[in-house]
Every structure is written in C-alpha cells, then in structure tokens.
Amino acid sequence: MGRPALSSGSTVETAEADYFQNNPPPKEFSQNKQLVRAFVQRHSEQGRRVALVTSGGTTVPLENQTVRFIDNFSAGTRGATSAEYFLENGYAVIFLHRRFSLLPYSRHYSHTTNCFLDFMEIDQQGKVTVKNNYQIGMQTVLQKYQRAQTEQTLLLLPFTSVTEYLWSLRDTALSLQVLGPNAVFYLAAAVSDFFIPRDRMSEHKIQSGDLNAAGLSQGTKLVVDLDPVPKFLKSLVDGWAPNAMIVSFKLETDPLLLISKAKKALERYSHHLVIGNLLLTRAWEVVLVSPGREEWVRLPNHGPDPTGTFAFESGSVLEIESLIVPKVIRLHDVMIQQTCN
Numbered sequence: 235m236g237r238p239a240l241s242s243g244s245t246v247e248t249a250e251a252d253y254f255q256n257n258p259p260p261k262e263f264s265q266n267k268q269l270v271r272a273f274v275q276r277h278s279e280q281g282r283r284v285a286l287v288t289s290g291g292t293t294v295p296l297e298n299q300t301v302r303f304i305d306n307f308s309a310g311t312r313g314a315t316s317a318e319y320f321l322e323n324g325y326a327v328i329f330l331h332r333r334f335s336l337l338p339y340s341r342h343y344s345h346t347t348n349c350f351l352d353f354m355e356i357d358q359q360g361k362v363t364v365k366n367n368y369q370i371g372m373q374t375v376l377q378k379y380q381r382a383q384t385e386q387t388l389l390l391l392p393f394t395s396v397t398e399y400l401w402s403l404r405d406t407a408l409s410l411q412v413l414g415p416n417a418v419f420y421l422a423a424a425v426s427d428f429f430i431p432r433d434r435m436s437e438h439k440i441q442s443g444d445l446n447a448a449g450l451s452q453g454t455k456l457v458v459d460l461d462p463v464p465k466f467l468k469s470l471v472d473g474w475a476p477n478a479m480i481v482s483f484k485l486e487t488d489p490l491l492l493i494s495k496a497k498k499a500l501e502r503y504s505h506h507l508v509i510g511n512l513l514l515t516r517a518w519e520v521v522l523v524s525p526g527r528e529e530w531v532r533l534p535n536h537g538p539d540p541t542g543t544f545a546f547e548s549g550s551v552l553e554i555e556s557l558i559v560p561k562v563i564r565l566h567d568v569m570i571q572q573t574c575n
C-alpha cells in the first residue's frame with residue numbers, strides 16, 4: 235500500500251508547480267531523462283532494486299550567467315561511499331551528485347592528499363605503472379569499479395544548482411515509480427533551503443554599481459533577497475515516489491537539536507528514516523531515527539580524522555557507511571515484505 239497522493243490544490247502542490255514553471259530545467263534534462271528511463275527499465279526487467287543516492291551540495295546562483303553563487307557544504311563523501319556499499323549489496327545506483335564532487339570508486343584517488351599521479355611511477359621500460367604499495371588497494375577498487383561498469387549498475391547524473399537538482403530528483407522519482415517498493419531514496423545531498431527565483435535573477439554578472447540586480451541596494455552593500463525552496467521532501471514522499479522507501483539526512487551543528495530536528499522531519503514528512511549527523515562528528519557517528527526508534531551508529535575507536543576514515547593497524551579502513559547502508563537495506567527488506575503481504 236502506498237501513501238495517499240497529494241490532494242490537488244494543496245499549498246505544497248501549488249508551490250511545486252510554480253517552482254518548476256518559473257525555473258527552467260537544465261540543458262541536459264531530456265538526454266538525462268532518456269538515460270534514467272533506460273537504466274530503470276533494464277534493472278526493473280532484471281528484478282534488481284535501485285537506490286537513488288544524492289550527494290554533494292547544491293548551489294544558489296546569484297546570476298543567470300553565473301559568476302557568483304551561494305554554496306552548501308558537502309564534499310560528497312557520504313554519498314559516494316554509500317553508493318559503493320549499495321552496489322556491493324546488489325543494488326543498481328543512480329548517483330545524483332554535485333558536478334566535480336566525490337564519485338564512487340574514483341573517490342579513493344581523487345580528492346586525497348596525494349595527487350593521483352603520486353600513485354604511479356615509470357618503470358625501466360618507460361611504462362607507467364602503479365607503485366607497489368598501492369597495488370592491492372587499487373586492484374580491489376578497480377575490480378569493483380569494473381564490475382559496476384560491466385553490469386551497468388551505476389548511472390552518474392550531475393547537478394550544480396538547486397534547480398538542476400530538483401528537476402532531476404523529480405524526474406528520476408517519476409521514472410522509478412515502476413519499481414514500486416523496490417526503489418530506495420537515500421538523500422545525502424546538502425540541499426539549499428533558499429534561492430533566487432529566475433524572474434528576479436540578474437542575467438549578467440552583478441556590477442558593484444548596480445546592486446539592485448539580485449536584491450535591494452543599501453548604499454554599497456549587496457543585500458540578497460532569497461525565497462524559500464518548496465518543501466520537496468513532502469512532494470517526494472506524497473507525490474513523486476509514493477511507494478518507495480525514503481531516507482533523508484538531517485545535518486545540524488548543535489548536538490542538542492539533532493534528535494528533536496530529526497524526529498520533527500520524520501513526523502512532518504511521514505517517511506521511513508532520518509539519518510541525523512553533526513557537522514563535526516559526521517564521519518564517525520550518526521543517529522538513525524525511524525518511527526518509535528533511535529539508534530546511534532558509531533565507528534569503533536573513532537577519532538577526529540577529517541577525511542572521514544579511520545585507519546586500523548592492518549592497513550584496512552573502516553568507513554561508517556559500511557555500517558549505515560546494511561541497516562538501511564535491512565529496513566528496506568522489511569518494508570518490501572510488508573508491502574507484499
């Protein structure tokens with residue numbers, strides 16, 4: 235049984251319709267739509283579950299030909315790492331990510347303290363090879379990456395602005411409806427709450443002498459006037475993906491607010507799970523809040539390593555996503571069973 239559809243004429247529905255009417259889709263929208271349709275159809279025929287993993291921060295452009303923008307914090311670690319664990323557990327993954335943020339598999343070698351060239355050397359025959367101490371690690375990552383390539387289980391969809399993100403989220407959700415409860419939405423992207431509507435946005439770079447362009451001028455100050463982004467989670471849960479499992483993330487900085495804000499989101503949107511995390515500890519602890527239940531998930535021997543990983547003596551690395559994703563999958567199993575009975 236799915237959730238009831240949005241009643242027509244609701245304020246959420248109106249705000250959503252206005253938003254999409256006034257903020258045009260990204261250039262690659264139709265092309266991406268085809269890719270998503272084909273991907274979903276293939277995996278639906280193969281009986282595979284699909285996870286839509288969102289990752290990275292959305293921007294809010296101040297100009298249509300964008301030079302300046304407001305950004306949302308997120309490197310894409312949570313999303314890219316989680317995507318790998320979904321893939322390892324047999325899911326196909328649509329990875330809706332901020333352009334140039336971390337990607338599954340390549341993340342091990344891209345934004346690290348080493349430049350990727352530091353992993354290589356030139357041997358005596360003049361051939362470029364991987365240095366000995368990186369061979370095993372790279373072989374493991376490469377095998378997993380190649381498997382995802384061969385089985386075509388990973389689809390990469392980039393976004394930059396919050397509007398691009400919302401167009402892609404809505405369209406992908408509509409495409410995933412054919413999977414019913416076999417789709418899971420894992421919303422790790424850090425999404426802007428405020429934006430400048432298209433009709434108030436300057437076409438060209440704002441000049442310091444023309445500060446009316448993005449807001450109100452107050453002397454030489456630029457005062458930016460932002461509107462709230464419609465509550466897309468409400469639209470997703472009730473309208474775009476009424477039968478799928480929906481997992482949202484709640485990011486806070488004040489530990490005293492985390493659980494109450496996560497519970498509030500769960501009550502407000504009536505979805506399945508909110509994963510709460512604090513900016514400073516997100517790499518080693520999160521709290522899973524579902525109806526009537528809170529569960530802290532922590533890495534053993536956690537420490538303040540800003541890269542989000544914790545190295546053990548063996549050289550292996552434990553990532554908190556390897557603990558989170560199996561728990562999400564277990565909840566997904568239960569949800570599917572309940573739907574089918």
Ligand code: 9Z3
Pocket residue numbers: 290307308309310311312313421422423424425426482483484485486511513516
């Ligand atoms: C998260 O809370 C993610 O876990 C992080 C991941 C952004 C903290 P990194 O990419 O960081 O590993 O560096 N994402 C959700 C953030 C968000 O915008 N949540 C909204 C909110 O908190 C609800 S959709 O209100």
